[in-house]
Amino acid sequence: MTCPVPLANRDHVVLGHGSGGKLTAELIRDVFLPAFRNPILAGMNDQAVVRLNDSRVAFTTDSFVVKPLFFHGGDIGSLAVHGTVNDLAMGGAQPLFLSVAFIIEEGLSMETLHRVAASLGGAAQTAGVQVVTGDTKVVEKGSGDGLFINTTGLGLVPDGVNMSADQARPGDTVILSGSIGEHGIAILAEREGIEFETPVESDSAALHTLVNDMLAVTKSIRCLRDPTRGGVSSALNEIAAASQAGILLDERAIPVREEVRGACEMLGLDPLYVANEGKLIAIVGPEDADALLDAMRAHPLGRSAQKIGTVTDTHPSWVSMRTVLGTTRVVDMLAGDQLPRIC
């Protein structure tokens, strides 16, 4: 058998390389990891935890290129705070300081910039973090897309907290903090001009207070992830791969709001792959699961938290799902972005 269509797939960066799926993982593995090789980076978590003197400092960075800049439930400013705060929180860190860099395209209205800055400042204040340093660049018209923002965050990890994607063990419970797909669908709706009876709002929110309440129950949570780009599927596939364990989900237990389901049905998308910005996935020992679930449900951002699956010793590194009909299917990590089907 000859392989007839060897595509020159690796000559150029394609959009899929930024999707958070397999192509992104490939880019990191083949280009960045070899160039920056060190043991902290090799942990491949949402944040790096480094020891400085006697403190454990969590350190992370994230860039925001969302289009449109304003959407139901948020905007690029608040998102830039929530995204980075959440990356710190997923390591159990108390977020403290942010840097903010603006890359502005010539011609952006001053009013827009004011609104974004105000929103970013407000979100930081609500989250209890301070923006302590920053940078501004303006690029020529056509060299950017209105506005890009990068935020970097610093936080402190309390003693005894040691969460990482490689710690899931067979028998552990998978908990999801609420309904999925709202951020991705809110953005898509805005972009495509899709209207709902009740508009879908982005779930963009800072999750560190929820994490605090969870850590108050037990410090031995194995792993936290916020399922952003690539959705729940990518986050769980990363955990399964890092832990060399299988994950079995229960389709019926995964909360999806009606509007999100409707939009996904219409557009041919699977909510498991749609982005979230205010949800987390927790992998916890079975003995802690119930108490954690209660604590999460007592927090406004975890009210509809659910146990959605278990870690297994079958199919290591794979995520599968018991469907509503009782059959089992693979929940794969997508190669690139989900593509709307033709019919």
Place this chain on the structure above:
Amino acid sequence: MKYLDEYRDPRIAHALVHEIARRVTRPRVLMEICGGQTHTIMRYGIDELVPPQIELVHGPGCPVCVTPIEIIDKAIAIASRPDVTFVSYGDMLRVPGSSVDLFHVKARGGDVRIAYSPMEALKIARATPHRKVVFFGIGFETTAPANAMAVWQAQRERLKNFSMLASHVLVPPAIRLLLRSPDNRVQGFIAPGHVCTIMGFQEYEELVRDFRVPIVVGGFEPVDLLEAISMLVAQLEDGRAELENQYARSVSRAGSEPAQRLMRQVFEVADRKWRGIGMIPASGLRLRPEFAAYDAEKIFGLEELSADEPKECISALVLQGLKKPVDCPAFGKGCTPEQPLGAPMVSSEGACAAYYQYRRIL
């Protein structure tokens, strides 16, 4: 969700499985035509639920999969031009042509955009009169009316900068080809519900009559498919060969007359090459000569461009239901959705991609 949950109801589904098991007395090979149906079967594990005597084989109804390679090459040639804005349904962008795919044209600076409807391409054409806007009009009878509407509307508005690279295919000639094949094993068909919503099912009644084969028009949810399978099994066990309509909430015998009228007005039936299968007479649609001014192949002088169909894995056999994707030695190894060798691995409607996505370790 109403009109959805009841078609995914486990109790109804299991009752249908029970009924199928009660009726079936010997091995039966059934084919669902449409890639959307294949996707549901894999996603919900319908093939696991039904009794072992029922073998489901997957038909050629994936528009992405059967679009011939020279059409992809033509799309790539057009989209690579600096004066063109090329608009396409999303999953066509990843289909390999002879050398690259449309995503790579985009990565190299081509203006390639994803749209949900050809009307979006019209909108772009109106807004950017200095650009040549080309819509990639592919698909079965399902997408043909909307594509026809876009061309018709462009002519009415006398839009000078809009055209369509049209390569439509028709379902009934493909079923006829399968049934004529000496290798055919299929004993009953689930006809594609969305195609029949447009076209009705009179053409399928002719197939039932000519080949004495049971055909049930089926929907796309698990309960739809199980009910269609149950109806086919009942026909086979009773020795009947009839056209039945499981998807009556959407399909009528005559279909949508306005949609068909518009299709006839803009398109004419033509011979068409199917990727992996080859030339099927009178199996496609092309723009009528009256609409030549909107025919991208003519405008860009690409009518003569041809490409050799590579010996793609076993996709020809997969698309005819003669082999399962897992029978291919390249499946999941040399051929993955990241590096597809054949089109059935590209679209989520393709049988290979559906197996790969939902089934490869189970």
